[in-house]
Amino acid sequence: MKPEVLQQLATEFSSPLYVYDAEKIAFQYNRLQNAFKKVERFKVHYAVKALSNVSVLNYLKSLGSGLDTVSIQEVLLGLHAGFDPKDIIYTPNGVSMEEIETVAQLGVQINIDNLSILEQFGTKHPNIPVCIRINPHVMAGGNANISVGHIDSKFGISIHQLPHILRIIENTKMHINGIHMHTGSDILDVEVFLYAAEILFETAKNFKDLDFIDFGSGFKVPYKKDDIETNVEEFGTKLTKRFLTFEKEYGRPLTLAFEPGKFLVSEAGFFLAKVNVVKQTTSTVFAGIDSGFNHLIRPMLYGSQHQIENISNPKGKERYYSVVGYICETDTFANNRRISEIHEGDILCFRNAGAYCFSMASNYNSRLKPAEVLWKDGKGHLIRERETFDDILKNQVMIEV
DSSP: OOHHHHHHHHHHHOSSEEEEEHHHHHHHHHHHHHHTTTOSSEEEEEEGGGOOOHHHHHHHHHHTOEEEESSHHHHHHHHHTTOOGGGEEEOOSSOOHHHHHHHHHTTOEEEEOSHHHHHHHHHHOTTSOEEEEEEOOOOOOSSGGGBOSSTTOSSSEEGGGHHHHHHHHHHHOOOEEEEEOOOBSSBOOHHHHHHHHHHHHHHHTTOSSOOEEEOOOOBOOOOSTTOOOOOHHHHHHHHHHHHHHHHHHHTSOOEEEEOOSHHHHTTTEEEEEEEEEEEEOSSOEEEEESOOTTTOOHHHHHOOOOOEEETTSTTSOEEEEEEEOSSSSOOEEEEEEEEEOOOTTOEEEEESOSSSSGGGOOOGGGOOOOEEEEEETTEEEEEEOOOOHHHHHTTOOOOOO
């Protein structure tokens, strides 16, 4: 999106503000579809946790996407947005048997990732189709917090516990209709995907009535200028060839599924914040903005780097700034970053703010969450109103003392 358009939206809707470009979401969705165009049964399940606004979900539904959910609340959001239950897969971790049963009653595809729940669910509901999440023990991902397929991960059932899985299925006579894995996020090496895929194919041979194989996601997206990303086209070509060979060997039609979140919405997102103060110390020039890690926690939590631009002065002389927030503790977005000269009142734009940004926002320091806007058909559509102080008090109960 052009800086002048973002500046206009910051003026119209105030700051801080999240803006999502619908055209970029569609571009990424179609890019993934085209990478696997030779697979007759290919399905995208968008990872709701990345960005859960119902207008964004509804837009993805219009593109043909399904949903990947991790909580009953995400399932309900998907149903509210108009998704058919059969287009939603539910992959929880560490939740109660009661929640899983409630979701199953909604007609959503269940994905189980531990032996205890697998045995309990299979015993009580042998006729409800279940997918099994396998941990392939592949260490992959850009950060320890988002690498979930290694041997010490809490996610999935270990590939080494396959005999136990098969024993549970034999004893309960439950119906397994899918095999799933997810190795991590920000995976750059295509060969890592392909190696894990081979493990999943080998595992799938033990199940005779599969309808789909789900490879999760984890594609690396560029977070800064000239950053590298996963070559999805190369991966599509290589995995398609291997998948079609396996499908033929398996002897029945299979759906190939992915669960992209960041890949679909990250680059579509922009976070706009106003500079409250430019503060010079003996060693650093700080640009303090009207936001903090309560709105955008990724730099503090993951050490992630978002490209920051001064859209109020895009052609100004570049200087070095540390961009910080207003939260009352260390709250740093960038250290000694080259940015066009900043003045108080300028609007800074954080790129790649579509995934795991607003969805991880909080009310820390009793600050209000920002508004969200979807840029579609040349117009900014308000899709979430800015919070008010009434939202802070909502659900609180003050007792007599």
